[in-house]
Amino acid sequence: MLDAVVVGAGPNGLTAAVELARRGFSVAVFEARGTVGGGARTEELTLPGFRHDPCSAAHPLGAASPAFNAMPLERYGLEWLHADLPMAHPFPDGTAAVLARSVARTAASFGPRDAGAYRRLVQPFLGRWDTLVRDFMSLPLTALPRDPLTLARFGLAGLPPSTWLTRRFADDRAKALFAGLVAHVIAPLTGVATGAVGLVFALAAHTGGWPVARGGSQAVSDALAAYLKDLGGTVHTDYEVKHFDDLPPARAYVFDTSPAALARIAGFGRYYDGYRYGASVFKIDYALDGPVPWTAEEARSATTVQVGASSAEIGTALHLASRAGRAPGTPFLITVQPSVVDPSRAPDGKHVFWTYGHVPNGWSGDLTDAIERQLERFAPGFRDRVLARATAGPAEIMARNANYVGGDIACGAADGLQLMLRPRRSLFPYSTPHPAVFICSSATPPGPGVHGMSGHNAAKAVWRRLRRP
Known part of the structure; x- marks a missing residue:
């Protein structure tokens, strides 16, 4: 036995x-x-020599994981690769807010009115990240908190909805970036503890990056x-x-x-x-003839790029997919470009690119045109670089991984x-x-x-x- x-x-x-x-x-x-x-997983989904990740591609919580970091996984071939920028969030005017390893660089990208507010938000947790992430990811009742005071302070900031947390910002640049962070778990911006979601992803970028x-x-x-x-x-x-x-x-x-x-x-x-299952995604893996032609320079050197013009646009897209039961005409996109730091993922001079937009659970339509129209807003000429694409709606996503019921990649709302x-x-x-x-x-x-x-x-x-x- x-x-x-x-x-x-x-x-x-x-x-x-x-x-x-x-x-x-x-x-x-x-x-x-x-x-x-x-x-x-990693598979050749489009053309020979182009190695795509059918689901997760960038791993901020993997690099920060107390479980992984306690194992000698590097002996077995795991190597984290870091781009110049963990994440960029471009805007239609050609500028971008960023999540950099440097708090100062991140704060500066939000503009002078919000730089100080951002530094004050994250500073109390930076020196205590290793303990905080262990306490945060070990709850509930699997281990006593090692730093209960810091965890309590984190809870005060993070337990309210993310829309409450972002009231401290005057301009929409920081609000849009935080809205995008919450969307990584397909959570409504007004949901309880969504402030914690945004904070965890931001702190992960400053301390361990968002590697592939x-x-x-x-x-x-x-x-x-x-x-x-x-x-x-x-x-x-x-x-x-x-x-x-x-x-x-x-x-x-x-x-x-x-x-x-x-x-x-x-x-x-x-x-x-x-147990409730949440919204799904419509995902496209691309084989590209060159790098994505982002208008914002910062987006060209980041592994992850969030694509949403404003916090309102992102909130609307999330609401339509998760509450109204409709696919958004202007989807919020999460994109990853692994070959920016890992040329082995594609033939010389070529690139792999990964993106998804949110759709209702079990949705059966095709979001390809809406996704590519959104990409063209921020990267004109993108379609000209497409060599091949592999699309996956909720049914295909669940066929690849039965845990994703109705295409819900969060394995539950x-x-x-x-x-x-x-x-x-x-x-x-x-x-x-x-x-x-x-x-x-x-x-x-x-x-x-x-x-x-x-x-x-x-x-x-x-x-x-x-x-x-």
Whole structure:
């Protein structure tokens, strides 16, 4: 009998398996697809030699992850690459606000009326980031806060809606950039704790950057799997689990799946029926004949570029997709250009480019024209550089990763109390109705992102059970 079986080989499932194997437990991982990866994969989606990330591409929370940083993943090929700028947010007039490693450079990009307000906002947390991110990403009740005073101060700033936090800014440049940060988790700008979302991404840029993995996001998953195998764990791919009887006997079972899939496999009935799935995305991967011709110079040297003309435009796009059930005519776009820092991702002189706009859950339309019209506003001539494109709406996104129900890449709506208390309102979110069954996907705290902390936190609950006689 195994000590633990993990279902799903995404970053969280692999992290949970590693944490258990490091403590001497026997572990086996079962993955439905032919390779490990989940939301961290790399494939040739367009043309030969162009290596794209079907889901996550830039990893601010991966570089900051306490779980990843406690592992020797660099020995297994993981290398973080940093561009000159972690993120840029261009505007129609050809200028841009930026998230730089330097607080001063970031503040200056917001203009003289808001530079001081931004420095005052982030300064209290910069010297305490390592402790703060551990406390923030380990909640709830998986570890006592190491710096409760800083965490409480962070909560006072971040628990209100992001629209409250941005009242301290006079101009829209800073407000638009923060609105874009909140949109990374597809949360409405007026939602509880969305200020914390923006702050976490901003602080991550100043302390660890927003890097990409050399060779693609698959490098994160491959490093975790290789480390697991060296620890004695096993990984079985092309093994779809439909029923509990498909799994070998074990003392504990850990699911890196959606709550709906876990309930179906484990026979939990309607236990997770109250869990809500949020808006989806329409994603396009491009093979380009050259770099994106951004009008704003700063955008040309950033790995991540947010595309939205104003905070109002971004808020409207989010509202239409997540509340009104309509695809926005002017979508807010999150884009990543990995080949700015990693030429290995494309043939010489060519580039890979990744972008998505928000659409309703399960939407079946085509947003390609709206996305490219928006890109042309900020990068005239973009269409002329397109060699090939691979589009993916909600159905295709869910086909690539079953955790993304209806195309929801956050693995559950990140709004209201569900942003913090997921998949149920409980202080023990990794537990289930069965004492030997646990959930570790992005449907659990701290939520979406390639950081492994949901798996790390769940593993703590598992090994506490395994230590019992």
